[in-house]
Amino acid sequence: MIGAGGVGSPLITYLSRSGLGNLDIADGDTVSLSNIYRQIMFGESDVGLNKAQVCARNIKQNISIIKVNTHPCLTSIDDYMKLGTFDMIIDCTDNFESMLRSNKYAIATKTRFLAGSCEGEEGQVFYYDYRAPQTLEKHGCLQCFFNKEVPKKEEVNYVLGPVAGIVGCYLAKEVLKLLGDENYQRSSFVSFIFGNAIREFIPQAAGNCQHLPNPAVKPPSFSYGDISRY
Numbered sequence: 001m002i003g004a005g006g007v008g009s010p011l012i013t014y015l016s017r018s019g020l021g022n023l024d025i026a027d028g029d030t031v032s033l034s035n036i037y038r039q040i041m042f043g044e045s046d047v048g049l050n051k052a053q054v055c056a057r058n059i060k061q062n063i064s065i066i067k068v069n070t071h072p073c074l075t076s077i078d079d080y081m082k083l084g085t086f087d088m089i090i091d092c093t094d095n096f097e098s099m100l101r102s103n104k105y106a107i108a109t110k111t112r113f114l115a116g117s118c119e120g121e122e123g124q125v126f127y128y129d130y131r132a133p134q135t136l137e138k139h140g141c142l143q144c145f146f147n148k149e150v151p152k153k154e155e156v157n158y159v160l161g162p163v164a165g166i167v168g169c170y171l172a173k174e175v176l177k178l179l180g181d182e183n184y185q186r187s188s189f190v191s192f193i194f195g196n197a198i199r200e201f202i203p204q205a206a207g208n209c210q211h212l213p214n215p216a217v218k219p220p221s222f223s224y225g226d227i228s229r230y
């Protein structure tokens with residue numbers, strides 16, 4: 001997982017307590033006092049410490065069987081590629097640039113990719129299974145999604161703490177289902193989390209993803225299913 005903040009904190013908590021064998025946490029940021037209201041892995045005494053390392057310390061205090069690796073210095077796609085492959089890559093950074101880098105890494109290593117972010121009182125969760133070659137053809141990728149005209153929300157510069165918690169718990173639920181339940185098969189979905197509702201839809205990208213070896217020049221159609229409803 002990349003990003004151990006407001007969304008990452010509950011995710012780490014549930015994953016580490018669920019029998020997960022190996023968890024790699026990448027975050028180069030240090031804890032600041034203003035993080036604590038929503039980044040529930042950290043307390044006042046952690047201010048100034050690396051977030052990934054504090055998370056690893058907290059996990060090990062409660063759960064002994066899990067193996068945790070921390071990566072405080074990953075900045076480029078080359079850094080990621082050196083780590084090799086994972087069962088799943090999860091981006092919780094809430095940072096556009098980082099999410100696209102993680103997306104690229106997941107495509108390059110042909111693995112499952114999950115990402116969650118939040119803004120104000122709303123959240124989004126994205127999932128693409130890049131193990132299947134058809135995913136890019138049928139559903140595109142996260143970059144395709146961001147390239148499209150998505151109804152623009154009003155700009156906000158805060159996150160309501162519990163909303164980050166909802167997104168993190170939603171991610172944790174999906175990780176456990178996707179990795180642990182062989183009957184739960186999904187190739188792609190996007191979920192919008194509003195104040196009182198969660199809506200999910202399946203992106204449809206018609207073979208025009210730029211990561212495809214031969215992307216369609218003029219795709220016959222391109223839509224994100226029933227996104228227009230939102």
Ligand SMILES: [Zn+2]
Nearest residue numbers: 141144209210
């Ligand atoms: Zn794409």
